[in-house]
Amino acid sequence: xxxxxxxxxxxxxxxxxxxxxxxxxxxxxxxxxxxxxxxxxxxxxxxxxxxxxxxxxxxxxxxxxxxxxxxxxxxxxxxxxxxxxxxxxxxxxxxxxxxxxxxxxxxxxxxxxxxxxxxxxxxxxxxxxxxxxxxxxxxxxxxxxxxxxxxxxxxxxxxxxxxxxxxxxxxxxxxxxxxxxxxxxxxxxxxxxxxxxxxxxxxxxxxxxxxxxxxxxxxxxxxxxxxxxxxxxxxxxxxxxxxxxxxxxxxxxxxxxxxxxxxxxxxxxxxxxxxxxxxxxxxxxxxxxxxxxxxxxxxxxxxxxxxxxxxxxxxxxxxxxxxxxxxxxxxxxxxxxxxxxxxxxxxxxxxxxxxxxxxxxxxxxxxxxxxxxxxxxxxxxxxxxxxxxxxxxxxxxxxxxxxxxxxxxxxxxxxx
Amino acid sequence: xxxxxxxxxxxxxxxxxxxxxxxxxxxxxxxxxxxxxxxxxxxxxxxxxxxxxxxxxxxxxxxxxxxxxxxxxxxxxxxxxxxxxxxxxxxxxxxxxxxxxxxxxxxxxxxxxxxxxxxxxxxxxxxxxxxxxxxxxxxxxxxxxxxxxxxxxxxxxxxxxxxxxxxxxxxxxxxxxxxxxxxxxxxxxxxxxxxxxxxxxxxxxxxxxxxxxxxxxxxxxxxxxx
Numbered sequence: 186x187x188x189x190x191x192x193x194x195x196x197x198x199x200x201x202x203x204x205x206x207x208x209x210x211x212x213x214x215x216x217x218x219x220x221x222x223x224x225x226x227x228x229x230x231x232x233x234x235x236x237x238x239x240x241x242x243x244x245x246x247x248x249x250x251x252x253x254x255x256x257x258x259x260x261x262x263x264x265x266x267x268x269x270x271x272x273x274x275x276x277x278x279x280x281x282x283x284x285x286x287x288x289x290x291x292x293x294x295x296x297x298x299x300x301x302x303x304x305x306x307x308x309x310x311x312x313x314x315x316x317x318x319x320x321x322x323x324x325x326x327x328x329x330x331x332x333x334x335x336x337x338x339x340x341x342x343x344x345x346x347x348x349x350x351x352x353x354x355x356x357x358x359x360x361x362x363x364x365x366x367x368x369x370x371x372x373x374x375x376x377x378x379x380x381x382x383x384x385x386x387x388x389x390x391x392x393x394x395x396x397x398x399x400x401x402x403x404x405x406x407x408x409x410x411x412x413x414x415x416x417x418x419x420x421x422x423x424x425x426x427x428x429x430x431x432x433x434x435x436x437x438x439x440x441x442x443x444x445x446x447x448x449x450x451x452x453x454x455x456x457x458x459x460x461x462x463x464x465x466x467x468x469x470x471x472x473x474x475x476x477x478x479x480x481x482x483x484x485x486x487x488x489x490x491x492x493x494x495x496x497x498x499x500x501x502x503x504x505x506x507x508x509x510x511x512x513x514x515x516x517x518x519x520x521x522x523x524x525x526x527x528x529x530x531x532x533x534x535x536x537x538x539x540x541x542x543x544x545x546x547x548x549x550x551x552x553x554x555x556x557x558x559x560x561x562x563x564x565x566x567x568x569x570x571x572x573x574x575x576x577x578x579x580x581x582x583x584x585x586x587x588x589x590x591x592x593x594x595x596x597x598x599x600x601x
Numbered sequence: 602x603x604x605x606x607x608x609x610x611x612x613x614x615x616x617x618x619x620x621x622x623x624x625x626x627x628x629x630x631x632x633x634x635x636x637x638x639x640x641x642x643x644x645x646x647x648x649x650x651x652x653x654x655x656x657x658x659x660x661x662x663x664x665x666x667x668x669x670x671x672x673x674x675x676x677x678x679x680x681x682x683x684x685x686x687x688x689x690x691x692x693x694x695x696x697x698x699x700x701x702x703x704x705x706x707x708x709x710x711x712x713x714x715x716x717x718x719x720x721x722x723x724x725x726x727x728x729x730x731x732x733x734x735x736x737x738x739x740x741x742x743x744x745x746x747x748x749x750x751x752x753x754x755x756x757x758x759x760x761x762x763x764x765x766x767x768x769x770x771x772x773x774x775x776x777x778x779x780x781x782x783x784x785x786x787x788x789x790x791x792x793x794x795x796x797x798x799x800x801x802x803x804x805x806x807x808x809x810x811x812x813x814x815x816x817x818x819x820x821x822x823x824x825x826x827x
Contacts, residue, residue: 214608221609294607345751354754428756432749511609518612519749547608554611561681561752564615569677571611 188600192271192473199278200466200488201495206285207297207458208499212238213507214547215454218554219447220508221515222523224440230512231505233444234451235497241455241538242463242493245381247484248541249457253301253464254471256541257326258309258317260478267472272596273308273589274465279596280304280588281461284581294574296545299581301461302326307586308593329542330578333533334552341529341556344369348521349560352435359422359431362438369442370413373528375406377449377535381456384539409445416441439520446527453534454546455496461543463492518554522562526553548575613678616670616687617745623666623694624817628738630659630698631731631810637705638727642720646712653705660698667695681752682824690820694741697734697813704806713799716792719784723804726777730807733774733814736767740821747825757825767818774811778804 216234219225225233254274263270281300288295302323309318352361379402382393393401420441422434471482500508518526530546530553537544551574558566633656640649670691674684707713715723740763743756750756781804789797 217608221612292607349751349753353750354756356755358750428746428759429749432746515609515612551608551611555679558679558681563612564617564680564748565613566679567611567613567677568679569675570607571679572677574607574611 189473191600192275193470195275196271196278196466196469196473197491199275199282200462200491201498203278203282203285203297203301204459204462204492204495205499205502206282206289207462208238208496208501209503210285210289210499210507211297211458211546212451212454212496212500212504213511214550215450216447216508217511217515218518218523218527218550219443219450220512221518222440222443222520223512224443224520224523225447227505227509227512230447230508231500233448234500234504234508237448237451238455238459238496238500239490239493241452241457242459242496243486243489244386245384245452245456245535245538246459246463246489246492248384249460249538249543250464250467250484250489252322252326252541252543253305253460254468254484256322257302257305257319258313259319260468262313262317263478267476267478268601269312269597270472270478271469272600273312273593274305274468276592276596277301277304277308277585277589278462278465279592280307281585283592284585284588288581294547294570294577295581296547296578297458297461298543298545299330299578300585301464302543303582303585304589305465306582307589310586311590312593326543329537329544330548333537333542333544333549334555334575337526337529337533337549337553338556338559339529340532341525341553342560344525344529345522345557345560345562348439348525349562353521358435359420359438362435363417363420366417366438366442367410367414369524369528370445371406371410373406373442373445373449373531374409375402376532377452378402378405380532380535380539381452413441413445436519436521439524443520443524443527446524446531449531449535450527450550453531453538455493456538457534457544458546459489459492459496462495463488466491518563522557525562526550526557529553529556545578551575614673615748616674616680617748619666619670619673620687620691620694621742621745623663623670623691624738624741626659626663626666627694627698628734630656630663631701631734633659634701634704634731634807634810635724635727637708638723641708641713642715642723644712644714646709649705649709653709656702656705660702663695663698667691681748686820686824690741690817690824693813693816693820694737697737697810697817700806700809700813704803704810707799707806708803711796711799713796713803714792715800716785716788718788719781719800722777722781722784723807726774726781726804727807729770729774729777730811730814733767733770733811736763736770737814737817740764740767740818744821744824752825760821760825764818764822767815771811771815774808778808 212234216230220230281304284300351365352358355361382398417438420437467484467488530550533549633652637652743760746756
């Protein structure tokens with residue numbers, strides 16, 4: 186294809202920019218609960234986020250990427266004019282990134298996922314036609330935006346209720362915390378590994394059977410439990426300590442667990458949100474290299490890695506300031522609550538990643554926090570802010586679409 | 602670029618510490634009353650004035666905390682307890698300080714003479730009423746533990762036991778109030794009728810401190826029961 190390197194270069198640059206934006210703003214939400222609960226220092230949080238965002242993006246980011254690049258519209262309609270696909274995807278990336286930049290500057294609650302989905306639909310409608318949009322799939326995605334916070338909320342409610350039953354309301358909360366926290370650790374490690382393995386790691390050269398997957402997940406779960414238990418057992422309480430001191434020790438036990446769920450959260454976020462940046466990039470590369478619009482071209486691993494790197498750079502350059510602010514603002518969220526919210530959200534997001542649903546990690550986490558709140562776990566929540574977060578996509582979808590249409594026409598005029 | 606993050610804003614500031622601080626001030630205020638009554642029994646109204654000023658100051662401090670608390674509890678806040686219950690609790694707490702100020706103001710304003718025969722009873726009665734306020738303070742302090750445990754289990758029992766003790770103290774004060782009224786009745790003819798009227802009013806007021814402390818306890822019970 187003509188201008189192949191220009192297109193690939195532009196796509197990589199825009200994709201990197203978008204990934205930077207995700208790392209700069211979005212990751213802070215995913216890590217916020219851990220830092221607010223004071224289980225990780227800023228440096229540790231950055232390290233955890235960098236490693237697990239990258240791992241999540243590379244190991245489990247493929248499915249959603251596939252949905253973003255080709256799931257929402259019928260690309261075969263563009264087989265005669267592949268450059269439209271290139272312009273459209275570039276425009277969508279630029280639109281989503283721009284909207285994110287504007288919104289985060291204004292402090293508006295905006296999801297990267299909603300921005301890119303809106304932008305791609307916008308391009309598909311303007312560049313190809315109303316009928317080109319796979320409305321069934323778009324409807325499914327929209328449904329997943331409703332279902333994911335609800336699911337996370339329900340799971341978080343159940344998790345925190347189980348913590349109340351098994352630990353907090355017993356006469357010996359510390360002893361019970363030490364007894365049950367390792368089980369939560371195992372559950373977190375086992376479940377996330379299993380979901381990640383099930384949707385296949387063929388693209389990194391790992392192909393496991395179902396039995397093998399279960400075996401590996403169990404091994405990972407046990408390993409995490411052993412390491413976590415080591416730290417948990419070190420937490421002791423002097424004889425005759427007050428109830429308040431005992432609760433403080435209980436929270437330290439859950440703090441160890443929350444380090445693990447923080448990793449899970451970063452992994453989940455990477456697996457779902459990297460697609461928002463690299464999905465369009467993958468589409469452009471495929472078209473530019475072959476000159477055709479292919480439906481089944483494989484996803485190059487380096488594209489996922491590009492997204493992972495972009496997220497980490499965004500985190501290191503700007504995200505750390507956001508994370509610092511977040512850590513100062515969130516108080517009163519103790520590890521016994523934070524872990525429940527994080528584990529519920531991470532589990533929901535990873536399942537969504539496995540089924541290729543681009544969902545908003547932040548919405549899912551807000552849903553999980555609400556779940557803990559309904560279980561009487563959080564002292565005070567601002568319902569007004571919660572409402573504005575949940576309603577934000579009503580504005581973000583059309584805004585992303587509109588910007589995308591504008592950029593599409595500009596790019597077609599300039600490059601076409 | 603401004604560093605802002607909307608996610609962290611879903612967490613509102615917890616009213617619990619503020620409620621504890623408010624009750625602390627309220628109890629500090631009520632706790633001045635025995636010293637004030639001592640001074641009044643000795644007709645040392647210079648000393649009484651000093652204590653009264655202290656009481657006023659504490660009552661104002663409690664008012665300030667109350668105002669801040671109410672401002673921080675908008676309709677859109679979501680808490681593990683009903684917002685109305687918390688507001689009622691704050692109001693109940695606040696009335697203890699108000700009543701304390703009323704009593705000291707009344708005695709001081711009239712330089713009310715206190716009959717010798719009831720002085721010992723009055724001291725005991727006042728102390729017991731202030732004990733009720735102390736117990737209410739202790740129970741309110743337990744609230745943070747309840748938030749910690751998510752309103753379940755052992756903490757709930759601890760709180761219920763505290764409220765039961767508070768009820769016992771309150772019935773003690775009822776008994777003491779009857780005794781002191783009986784004594785005053787036997788000597789009331791020897792004093793100015795208006796003074797006697799205000800003495801009865803003072804006794805009422807002091808008993809009211811125990812009653813209001815009990816109200817704080819029952820508000821706490823409502824919070825538990827949800």
